[in-house]
Amino acid sequence: MSFEPQSLTLPDPLPLDGGGTLAEARIAYETYGELAPDRSNAILLCHALTGDQYVASNHPLTGKPGWWERMVGPGKPIDTDRYHVICANVIGSCLGSTGPASIASDGAPYAMRFPVITVRDMVRGLVGLLDALGIERLHAVVGGSMGGMQALSLAANWPDRAERVLVIASTSRHSAQNIAFHELGRQAIMADPNWRQGDYYGADTPDNGLAVARMAAHITYLSEDGLTAKFGRNLQDRPEKSFGFDADFQVESYLRYQGSGFTRRFDANSYLYITRAMDYFDLAEEHGGSLAQAFAGGPARFCLVSFDSDWLYPTAESRHIVHALNAAGAPVSFVELSAPFGHDSFLLDVPALDRVVKGFVE
Amino acid sequence: MSFEPQSLTLPDPLPLDGGGTLAEARIAYETYGELAPDRSNAILLCHALTGDQYVASNHPLTGKPGWWERMVGPGKPIDTDRYHVICANVIGSCLGSTGPASIASDGAPYAMRFPVITVRDMVRGLVGLLDALGIERLHAVVGGSMGGMQALSLAANWPDRAERVLVIASTSRHSAQNIAFHELGRQAIMADPNWRQGDYYGADTPDNGLAVARMAAHITYLSEDGLTAKFGRNLQDRPEKSFGFDADFQVESYLRYQGSGFTRRFDANSYLYITRAMDYFDLAEEHGGSLAQAFAGGPARFCLVSFDSDWLYPTAESRHIVHALNAAGAPVSFVELSAPFGHDSFLLDVPALDRVVKGFVE
Numbered sequence: 001m002s003f004e005p006q007s008l009t010l011p012d013p014l015p016l017d018g019g020g021t022l023a024e025a026r027i028a029y030e031t032y033g034e035l036a037p038d039r040s041n042a043i044l045l046c047h048a049l050t051g052d053q054y055v056a057s058n059h060p061l062t063g064k065p066g067w068w069e070r071m072v073g074p075g076k077p078i079d080t081d082r083y084h085v086i087c088a089n090v091i092g093s094c095l096g097s098t099g100p101a102s103i104a105s106d107g108a109p110y111a112m113r114f115p116v117i118t119v120r121d122m123v124r125g126l127v128g129l130l131d132a133l134g135i136e137r138l139h140a141v142v143g144g145s146m147g148g149m150q151a152l153s154l155a156a157n158w159p160d161r162a163e164r165v166l167v168i169a170s171t172s173r174h175s176a177q178n179i180a181f182h183e184l185g186r187q188a189i190m191a192d193p194n195w196r197q198g199d200y201y202g203a204d205t206p207d208n209g210l211a212v213a214r215m216a217a218h219i220t221y222l223s224e225d226g227l228t229a230k231f232g233r234n235l236q237d238r239p240e241k242s243f244g245f246d247a248d249f250q251v252e253s254y255l256r257y258q259g260s261g262f263t264r265r266f267d268a269n270s271y272l273y274i275t276r277a278m279d280y281f282d283l284a285e286e287h288g289g290s291l292a293q294a295f296a297g298g299p300a301r302f303c304l305v306s307f308d309s310d311w312l313y314p315t316a317e318s319r320h321i322v323h324a325l326n327a328a329g330a331p332v333s334f335v336e337l338s339a340p341f342g343h344d345s346f347l348l349d350v351p352a353l354d355r356v357v358k359g360f361v362e
Numbered sequence: 363m364s365f366e367p368q369s370l371t372l373p374d375p376l377p378l379d380g381g382g383t384l385a386e387a388r389i390a391y392e393t394y395g396e397l398a399p400d401r402s403n404a405i406l407l408c409h410a411l412t413g414d415q416y417v418a419s420n421h422p423l424t425g426k427p428g429w430w431e432r433m434v435g436p437g438k439p440i441d442t443d444r445y446h447v448i449c450a451n452v453i454g455s456c457l458g459s460t461g462p463a464s465i466a467s468d469g470a471p472y473a474m475r476f477p478v479i480t481v482r483d484m485v486r487g488l489v490g491l492l493d494a495l496g497i498e499r500l501h502a503v504v505g506g507s508m509g510g511m512q513a514l515s516l517a518a519n520w521p522d523r524a525e526r527v528l529v530i531a532s533t534s535r536h537s538a539q540n541i542a543f544h545e546l547g548r549q550a551i552m553a554d555p556n557w558r559q560g561d562y563y564g565a566d567t568p569d570n571g572l573a574v575a576r577m578a579a580h581i582t583y584l585s586e587d588g589l590t591a592k593f594g595r596n597l598q599d600r601p602e603k604s605f606g607f608d609a610d611f612q613v614e615s616y617l618r619y620q621g622s623g624f625t626r627r628f629d630a631n632s633y634l635y636i637t638r639a640m641d642y643f644d645l646a647e648e649h650g651g652s653l654a655q656a657f658a659g660g661p662a663r664f665c666l667v668s669f670d671s672d673w674l675y676p677t678a679e680s681r682h683i684v685h686a687l688n689a690a691g692a693p694v695s696f697v698e699l700s701a702p703f704g705h706d707s708f709l710l711d712v713p714a715l716d717r718v719v720k721g722f723v724e
Contacts, residue, residue, distance in 0.1 A: 018605035243380035
């Protein structure tokens with residue numbers, strides 16, 4: 001993976017929830033739109049598990065359009081003619097920010113010597129970036145899925161840093177089922193002999209395990225109805241079943257494609273670390289067991305969005321957060337949108353979401 | 363896996379839906395209770411994907427009690443003081459019936475030379491067993507999950523062979539999501555280098571891949587609420603998170619245990635073949651695209667049971683079958699039971715199910 005992302009190195013070691021610090025943490029980021037002279041128009045976008053900083057510009061490895069082009073750009077709901085949009089690759093990831101593939105001080109990749117991080121650690125890195133960029137207070141922080149966790153963590157731990165907090169298709173803690181799916185993916189990676197306890201850099205990578213992990217995750221990103229509507233029991237490029245183990249069904253072909261494509265753009269160890277951070281995420285636990293306490297006294301306005309077909313982080317999870325915000329006396333709006341795409345709805349063509357985002361960030 | 367199951371070899375080659383035949387098919391089976399002199403009291407139990415013939419007797423490999431001891435035995439809902447209960451290992455499986463681990467005519471294991479079979483092929487094997495045992499007409503056929511598919515297939519294709527058909531937590535076809543989860547498991551097995559295109563007999567077996575496949579399946583067998591109630595975010599034998607990749611959470615430990623335990627009693631190739639058969643299952647497709655047509659004119663009485671927490675084969679799938687039975691003019695009763703255990707409810711402590719089973723088979 002050779003490309004030169006825009007990045008900066010944090011001046012101070014980054015303290016970590018697991019103890020210790022991460023020295024010389026590099027944060028890779030992209031920006032879109034001009035920063036106002038008074039620095040009042042910055043919007044921080046937080047990416048999801050396998051996302052990156054390329055929100056509205058082509059991905060340097062795949063050449064594909066940014067992951068939220070539909071939402072971010074001139075005249076779009078997050079209007080880069082008005083706002084300065086910042087998106088950074090989280091620490092632990094593999095698109096330029098410090099993660100397990102990065103070179104440690106001894107000249108070798110961290111691999112599994114990289115510290116286990118939390119969502120709050122990721123946000124510490126983002127706050128460090130904002131400090132370095134001289135942005136004291138965000139117009140808004142916005143995130144879907146794990147990006148929503150980061151937005152919540154910022155609001156809870158650095159309450160003065162964002163005026164608006166928009167959380168889409170997210171949760172304040174990982175459920176047992178969420179953990180189970182991630183553990184399945186991790187076990188698939190670790191079962192791949194190429195994984196070699198994480199020391200595979202410069203050698204064959206554990207692509208088979210990572211592909212299986214991605215397939216498992218992908219099932220959770222789609223709804224059953226969506227899968228049925230998109231694929232049903234349709235066969236792939238053949239009139240009849242093969243009575244073999246090829247990808248007879250379109251859904252099989254789709255999953256194999258998703259799995260193998262993913263391995264070309266993502267590092268298996270990063271997948272281990274980031275899923276672990278998500279599984280560890282429990283915002284109430286960080287704040288004395290009370291989610292309301294996490295948000296007590298903060299000045300921000302909140303907006304929560306869930307999707308009726310999202311079974312990964314169902315509406316009940318958003319409602320749980322809204323109840324806590326209500327208990328904390330925070331201004332919050334909440335809407336469950338109807339969309340057929342399951343959890344992935346936050347990335348896809350849901351015009352109602354565009355309107356909610358535009359309305360809230362203005 | 364060395365043990366000597368009770369079995370017989372079918373006298374005629376078994377015709378297969380994929381073309382060709384399976385010669386000298388061996389069917390391993392267990393029976394419980396006496397067959398009446400007029401042979402009128404036989405109940406055929408059909409097992410699920412990873413089930414076997416050891417319904418009410420100890421498993422020869424694990425030593426564990428039979429999988430439906432709570433339901434089958436003297437004085438139990440399926441009362442072996444009154445009924446002669448038969449349960450056979452399906453072809454393709456690995457507990458004594460002919461499957462990929464069996465020795466082919468050339469003296470080597472079939473491995474992936476074993477033909478891809480269907481649920482109807484499994485039932486052909488069961489009908490062959492009934493013929494060999496001289497049982498013309500069953501008092502009832504009973505099955506949960508894939509066992510329910512077999513019961514439906516028997517009713518549709520051999521309508522005079524069973525007076526009563528009891529189908530629990532099952533479906534008439536695999537959905538795209540069902541196929542996706544199975545494909546995930548198959549890819550995990552095939553990604554294991556020990557799999558060697560299926561030629562691993564006598565060598566190291568693809569336990570890691572099979573364990574991952576089992577973990578994926580297990581998640582689908584439980585409900586989210588059930589997982590939350592059973593495990594939540596509880597930690598396993600430790601006061602705090604380890605900030606490592608051990609099984610910190612109980613749900614991780616549980617899944618790892620389920621995965622590794624499974625490899626000691628099941629053959630990975632059998633897992634490939636049986637999941638394939640289930641994915642191919644579409645009872646309407648076999649009958650001109652009409653599920654009602656599948657059941658037209660049959661004399662049997664039906665009972666369908668679903669569970670409200672089963673998201674693998676949700677109640678809508680049972681209702682779909684009931685509608686077809688109604689359209690076919692077949693007598694059918696249907697109940698959705700409330701139980702917290704998800705799909706696995708059919709195997710667990712659900713007293714309401716005991717009453718339904720007892721009432722229907724009497």
